[in-house]
Each structure stands twice: as C-alpha cells, then as structure tokens.
Amino acid sequence: MSIHEKGKAKHVTEKHDEKYKVETKPFAAWLILTLGTIGLFLIIASSIAFGAADIQLSTVWQGVFQFDSSNPAHQIIRELRLPRALAAALIGAALAVSGTIMQAMTRNPLASPSIMGVTAGASFLMAIAYAALPGLHYSGLMIFSFAGAGLGAALVFGITAASKGGMSPVKLALAGTAITTLLSSLSTAIGIRFDVAKDISFWYAGGVAGVQSTSVLYLLLPVAIGILLAIFLSRSLTVLSLGEDVAKGLGQNTGRTKLLGTIAVLLLTGAAVSIAGMIGFVGLVIPHITRFLVGLDYRWIIPCSAVLGGILLVVADIAGRMINAPFETPVGAVTALIGVPFFLYLARNEGRNI
Amino acid sequence: MDSFGQQWKKTISVLSILSVAIIVMFFVSLNTGLTKIPPLEVVKTIFGSGDEGTKMVLFDFRLPRMVLALLVGAGISLAGAILQGVSQNALADPGILGINAGAGFAVVLFMFFSQGTGFAIGALSIFSLPFTALGGAFVAALLIYVIAWKNGVTPVRLILVGIGINSAFGAAMLVFQLMMEPNDFTKALVWLSGTIWGTNWTFVLALLPWLLIFTPIAFYKGRVLDVLNLGDPMAIGLGSHVERERRILLIIAVALAGACVSVGGGITFLGLVAPHLAKRIVGAKHARMLPVTVLLGAFLLLTADTLGRVVLAPAELPVGLVVSVLGAPYFIYLLMRTR
Numbered sequence A: 001m002s003i004h005e006k007g008k009a010k011h012v013t014e015k016h017d018e019k020y021k022v023e024t025k026p027f028a029a030w031l032i033l034t035l036g037t038i039g040l041f042l043i044i045a046s047s048i049a050f051g052a053a054d055i056q057l058s059t060v061w062q063g064v065f066q067f068d069s070s071n072p073a074h075q076i077i078r079e080l081r082l083p084r085a086l087a088a089a090l091i092g093a094a095l096a097v098s099g100t101i102m103q104a105m106t107r108n109p110l111a112s113p114s115i116m117g118v119t120a121g122a123s124f125l126m127a128i129a130y131a132a133l134p135g136l137h138y139s140g141l142m143i144f145s146f147a148g149a150g151l152g153a154a155l156v157f158g159i160t161a162a163s164k165g166g167m168s169p170v171k172l173a174l175a176g177t178a179i180t181t182l183l184s185s186l187s188t189a190i191g192i193r194f195d196v197a198k199d200i201s202f203w204y205a206g207g208v209a210g211v212q213s214t215s216v217l218y219l220l221l222p223v224a225i226g227i228l229l230a231i232f233l234s235r236s237l238t239v240l241s242l243g244e245d246v247a248k249g250l251g252q253n254t255g256r257t258k259l260l261g262t263i264a265v266l267l268l269t270g271a272a273v274s275i276a277g278m279i280g281f282v283g284l285v286i287p288h289i290t291r292f293l294v295g296l297d298y299r300w301i302i303p304c305s306a307v308l309g310g311i312l313l314v315v316a317d318i319a320g321r322m323i324n325a326p327f328e329t330p331v332g333a334v335t336a337l338i339g340v341p342f343f344l345y346l347a348r349n350e351g352r353n354i
Numbered sequence B: 001m002d003s004f005g006q007q008w009k010k011t012i013s014v015l016s017i018l019s020v021a022i023i024v025m026f027f028v029s030l031n032t033g034l035t036k037i038p039p040l041e042v043v044k045t046i047f048g049s050g051d052e053g054t055k056m057v058l059f060d061f062r063l064p065r066m067v068l069a070l071l072v073g074a075g076i077s078l079a080g081a082i083l084q085g086v087s088q089n090a091l092a093d094p095g096i097l098g099i100n101a102g103a104g105f106a107v108v109l110f111m112f113f114s115q116g117t118g119f120a121i122g123a124l125s126i127f128s129l130p131f132t133a134l135g136g137a138f139v140a141a142l143l144i145y146v147i148a149w150k151n152g153v154t155p156v157r158l159i160l161v162g163i164g165i166n167s168a169f170g171a172a173m174l175v176f177q178l179m180m181e182p183n184d185f186t187k188a189l190v191w192l193s194g195t196i197w198g199t200n201w202t203f204v205l206a207l208l209p210w211l212l213i214f215t216p217i218a219f220y221k222g223r224v225l226d227v228l229n230l231g232d233p234m235a236i237g238l239g240s241h242v243e244r245e246r247r248i249l250l251i252i253a254v255a256l257a258g259a260c261v262s263v264g265g266g267i268t269f270l271g272l273v274a275p276h277l278a279k280r281i282v283g284a285k286h287a288r289m290l291p292v293t294v295l296l297g298a299f300l301l302l303t304a305d306t307l308g309r310v311v312l313a314p315a316e317l318p319v320g321l322v323v324s325v326l327g328a329p330y331f332i333y334l335l336m337r338t339r
Helices: A003-019 A026-049 A057-065 A072-106 A118-132 A138-162 A169-193 A197-204 A213-240 A244-249 A254-276 A282-294 A298-323 A331-348 B002-031 B039-046 B052-087 B099-114 B123-148 B155-178 B182-192 B201-220 B222-229 B232-237 B242-264 B270-282 B286-310 B319-337
Strands: none
Touching (some): A026 A282, A072 A213, A118 A254, A213 A298, A244 A254, A331 B155, B002 B052, B002 B286, B099 B155, B099 B242, B123 B201, B222 B242
C-alpha cells in the first residue's frame, strides 16, 4: 500500500467511524454488570444452599469463608455444592461468550457452539479418549476436548465455506446438524465397541453434577484466558460484526481477529464440554438477549453475556434438580427447553435478524 | 415417444437389478452372524426339510429382522421422497425435520407410562405402537407446519423450524428416559438409535398394513408430485388444488415415517439418500422414481443392517448408526452442491 493510499485509508477510517457508530446502552450495561454480578453471587449461594441436605445461607457463608472441617455441612459445601455451582457459572459464562464471538465473527444469528458442531466434535474426541486411553487424567481429557472442538468447527465451517453460494445461516445450521449426527453416531459406535457407552453417556448428559473441586481449577484457566482474549478482541469484534468489507475498509487485520477469536471459542467450548458434556442453546440465546439489552458494542456485550450466561446455567442447574426431585434432570435438557422457543423465533425469520 | 419407451426400459432393468441385488444381499445377510447358514441349507429349510436348529434361527430370528429391514427401508425412503417433493427442498428428510423425533417422543412416553403394567410386553402393545408413533409424528409435523407458517411456508423456514422441533423433542425425550427404570431406559436408548434387532413376526405384521395401504396411494399420487415440481403458479394453472394435494401428500409421508419409526427407531438420512440416488439413476419423474426409491431404500437398509453385524462383531451396531455414518457424508456432499 503506498503512502498516498494509506493516507486515504486513514481518511476513510475517520469517516467510517462516524458512519458506523454502533448503538450502545452503557447505562444498561453497567446495570447488568453490577446487579448481574451481585445476582450471580446470590444465585450461586442459593444453589449451594439448595439440595437434599438443607443448609442455611449463613452456613454457606461460613462454609466458604470460615471453613470448619469437623462440620459435615461445611464438608458438603466444600466438596460437592461449591464446585458444582462454580462450575455451572463458569461453563455458562464460557458458552455464552463463545456463542457471542461466533455470532460476531460469522454475522450469523444461528451461530452457537452446539448448533455448529463444536460440541459434537469435542464429545467425539472425548469418546475416543475414553476408549483408547482409559483412566486418562482429567487434564488430558481436556486436551482431547479442545482438539475435538477444533475438529467440529473446522468441519462445519469448511463445508459451508467450500459450498456453492457460500455461508448462509441455513447452511451452517444444516451442516452443523449433519456433522453432529455423524460424529455422535461414531461416538456411540465407539462406546458400544469398547464397552464405554455408559461412561460416555453419563458424562454426556451429566451436566455439572458430581464436579470435583480439582476440575473447577482446571476449568478456571482456559475459561479465564478465553474470556480475557474475547474482551481484548471486543473492539475488533464490533467492527467485524459490521461486515468483513467494513472491517477491512477500516484497516482491520480481519485474519488476525478471526484467528484469535477462533482460539477463544475453542478454549471456551472445549473446556465447558470436557466437564459438562452437551449443554445446548446457552451460547445461542444469551448473545441475542445481551445484544437486545446493551446494544451492539461488543466491549459491553462480552462481559455482560458472561455474567448472564453464568446466571442462566446456575438457574438451569437448580431447576434441573427441582423438576423431578430427588432425581436430576440433565441441565442440557433444561437449557434446550428454554432455548428451543427462542431458536424457533429466529427460524421463523429465517435467521435473518442480527 | 422412443426416448419415453427407452426410459421405461431403463427403469424396468434398474428395478430388476435391484431385486436381484436384494435377493443376493438376503442370502449374504443370512450367512453373516454367529450361526452361519449356507444358502443351500436356507433353501432346504424354507421348503421344509432342514433341521430344527436351523429352522429356529432362520424363522424366529433372522428372517423377521431382515424382512423388517426391507420394509422399514422401503417406507422411510418413500416418505423422504414425498417430503422432498412436497417441500420442494432437496434436503428434506424425516429425521432432519423433527418427524422422527416426534414419533420417538411418543414412543418413549408410551414406554414410560406402560412400564410395569405388563401391557408393555404383549402383542397388543406392539400393534398400538405404530399408532402412538403416528400420533407423535403428526403432532411434530403439525407443529413444524404451524410454526413455519407466516403467509405461507418457505422451504428454508420449514427446515430451520424442523431442526428446532427436533432438539425440543430430543430434550423432552431425555427427561422422560432418565425417569425410567434402568431396564426400560436401556430399551428406549437402543430403540432410539435405530434398531431392528430383537424383533419378531408381530412387528412385521404391525408394520405391513401401513405399507400396503400407503405405498400404492403414494405411487398413485406420483403425478401430483410431478406437477408440484413445476412450482406453485404452474401447478395451479394446470388445475391442481396445490394446498390440498400438498396436505394429503404430507399426511401420507408422515404416516409412512411414523409407522416405520415405531418399529425401526430413529433412522436418519436414509429418507434423503435413497430418493436422491433413485433420481440420479432414472430421472425426476415420480412414476419411475418412486418404485426405484422403494427398492433402493429396502436394499440399503438391509445392507446397513448386515454391515452393523459384521463391522464390530461380536458386538452389534444399531442399524441407525450405520445409516448415519454412511448417509451423513452424502448429505454434506448435497449440501455443498446446493445454493
């Protein structure tokens, strides 16, 4: 690019900045961030308090901050309930942010980890890991999950990008469905052949029940990196969500944004799937709600969607425990029942409104 | 007129080749499995001079399963062909739209509420299963149609709404499955992944009437499908009651798919692959294409079932899984070619 052109580009950039001023609602965003965070903590506390053994909220506070190992209630809190609630919050946030990034990058309102085959890819490689390397440590399983998330995403995006007429919301959804069917069939076949079908389906539908405190620590790292990366990218994502041409016109290195965005998606989805199995629709619904509430600036959307995603999944987990007590309804089924009506609404508009 | 005659000749030769292929596959399939029965023995047994053991394996285990594979394959493929014609969408399939899931949900509900009543085992339950599945299939189809309706139904909306309905029924199924006794849970799970093992003649008898009634009607309606293919304005111009015909055809497709799902479980992609291959071989005219679809679907499902027994022997793969693994790549190939 010659100096002359560069100057021109800069000029255009300034003009475009005015033209593409996106609608934001910072007040609503601050409200969500402050009240939402407080709400998230309250809901986590009630998730800890709720269960077969009744625990007072005050005991929850003591159990977390003044731990007494001789108190059985404190033991329950530390070993079972706290990891579970924290994992739900982290996974909800991870899936929501992952969906947000995907929708911004593809400008596709139906983009989300479960619809786009990312979740199925992660489960497929997890099934292979269960079969080929039984007794593999959790951190090892997680790596398989990351790789699988990458595989699923690469397949679905590759297929739609290589197809005639390019990417459309319908094509992404159909390719995602096909890849999901294919990979989950292969997972089931592996499960039957190597006699690990029970392990796989237990983990697949297991949600956050029985999460251990060590896995929460393993979960924390990739989710934190993923969300920080997303926040770091948020400015570029806003521009990218206006369209690839606009982003290029504004002098953005779209390739770099997409690469980093994809890495964030794989980290977030892979980590979430490795612990909780199949949890659909969080990554679809939350980004839409957040955009509706705070406007189109991703600097606000990403942190807000993390908070809202966390709240949604903790609430869904509590609901899953309540619906058919004392049995647990998988949290993935609860999120699907919440998310499907929303998906149908988008489908009626043929996936056009973003 | 000459080319017309030629195309019919081609169709007839394709049909006869397929019939031969099915017979060959039949014997191959009989010969695979834990107890091998040589073809000569099979012929002898059928004509009543084999030994008792062979007779039992053949008539009580192998034959019902294979006959069922043929029937289910034929029915699902025909349903897929009609759905594609009605929706004017090359990617329509009862498994991808939520129709199979609706039928599946109804069957799971049925299993859930009949568990432990003794009703679950009897022949009466097997005969009422197709009706249950049919109810579920119709509810799903109706939901898809109503939700996708917005001054008419476009193929894109139909497919997207179908995907949503599919996951809704999937989630609801999971909820009920987990409330079941472990034994019933396994039964439901195996059934849902598309299976025709452990079947007996009662299942065949339960499915047969549905196919005998609806297949001829579908063939008879082939001309209507041809007219619909020309697009709505042209079809109306040719004097066809488009919306009414479309509904009748939809009912036929849903009835076929529902009945097949009730005994065969969730089999995805077969209803997509068979009609497409048939169209490739003998062209888009339904009078020629539908019979080829039926035989091809029967052949493919029997082959998939045989493969499922061989690939991971001695473990058996549900036939639905085999079909998905083979059919998904074809679906993806079609997806990449359509605009």
